[in-house]
Amino acid sequence: MANVAAYGREKIKSRVSWAIASFFALLWFLITLIPFAFMVLNSFRKQFDMLTQGVFRLPDPWYFENYPRIIQNGFFGYFMRSVTIVTLALILLLIISALASYPLARMRFKLRSFIYGGIVAMMSIPMHVTLIPIFKMTNWMGLYDNLYSLLGPYVAFALPMSIYILTGFMMTIPKEVEEAAVIDGCNKDSLFYYIFIPLSKSGLSTLAIYNGVTMWNEFAFANTLLQSAAQKTLPLALGQFKGEHSMDMPIILSVLVLSVLPMIILFIVFQDKLVKGMMSGAVKG
Numbered sequence: 001m002a003n004v005a006a007y008g009r010e011k012i013k014s015r016v017s018w019a020i021a022s023f024f025a026l027l028w029f030l031i032t033l034i035p036f037a038f039m040v041l042n043s044f045r046k047q048f049d050m051l052t053q054g055v056f057r058l059p060d061p062w063y064f065e066n067y068p069r070i071i072q073n074g075f076f077g078y079f080m081r082s083v084t085i086v087t088l089a090l091i092l093l094l095i096i097s098a099l100a101s102y103p104l105a106r107m108r109f110k111l112r113s114f115i116y117g118g119i120v121a122m123m124s125i126p127m128h129v130t131l132i133p134i135f136k137m138t139n140w141m142g143l144y145d146n147l148y149s150l151l152g153p154y155v156a157f158a159l160p161m162s163i164y165i166l167t168g169f170m171m172t173i174p175k176e177v178e179e180a181a182v183i184d185g186c187n188k189d190s191l192f193y194y195i196f197i198p199l200s201k202s203g204l205s206t207l208a209i210y211n212g213v214t215m216w217n218e219f220a221f222a223n224t225l226l227q228s229a230a231q232k233t234l235p236l237a238l239g240q241f242k243g244e245h246s247m248d249m250p251i252i253l254s255v256l257v258l259s260v261l262p263m264i265i266l267f268i269v270f271q272d273k274l275v276k277g278m279m280s281g282a283v284k285g
Helices: 002-042 066-072 075-106 112-122 127-140 147-171 175-183 188-199 201-216 220-225 234-244 249-283
Strands: none
Touching: 002 249, 066 075, 066 249, 075 112, 075 147, 075 188, 075 201, 075 234, 075 249, 112 147, 127 147, 127 220, 147 201, 147 220, 175 188, 188 201, 201 249, 220 234, 234 249
16 A cells, blocks of 8 residues: 555656646747747838737738848848858868867877866857957958858867867767777777767767857857958848848848748757757766
8 A cells, every 4th residue: 555655646746747847848938939929920010010010919911021122132142151151160160079079088198187178178268358369360360351260260169168068978988889899900090980970970960050050140250350241141131131221120020030040940850869969978878
């Protein structure tokens, strides 16, 4: 009887826990959904409809001209520049992170702890402290107002966190896998390319999604290092449309919708890899 009573209490606790978790999950879903619904609904209104209609009511009538207008004003130029710089920065970031994480995770050498500690310490450097030095360095190198001047800051500031996460991920790969590969004749290079990289795909995917969202929305460096409209990225386009249409909020909201839509689609497509990458370190080893 005691076991039955204990089982009943545990079952009740489990149901209560699930109910509380479901409540907070629903609450968080609503908190994140409401701003997006606000943007989408009001992007289909005319300039002054937000003042005469409720902002959460369906547009009456639906106005579809905002999106063609922003596309005609060069939106895809900003979009493609953001895609280009984020793609190149992610490729460099993942290559450097993997090359740095492998020896830190699986090799033993004298300066390993010192180097790893220095990388972790770099995570505490505020980004905005470096804006003026990076601006002067970029200007001295002749890269000011060049889209590719963003590669250095984007990769450099994402590296410490990426190496830290990927090193921890590679540490969880069982030693038996490495030992079996060595017995089969793998050297250090083969271990890296044929064993650790394939087994670290989930971790690399997580880093790509996490850093990709950050780089996609980055404003400070882009605003500091880029000046001409021909070089500006998508976050700067928001400021330009705001300046051109300061009273036309539906236009600005249309730009915001098109800006966040790629990240939402990317997350929906790769959410299983993101969750798998975040959980792999907890279940391996």
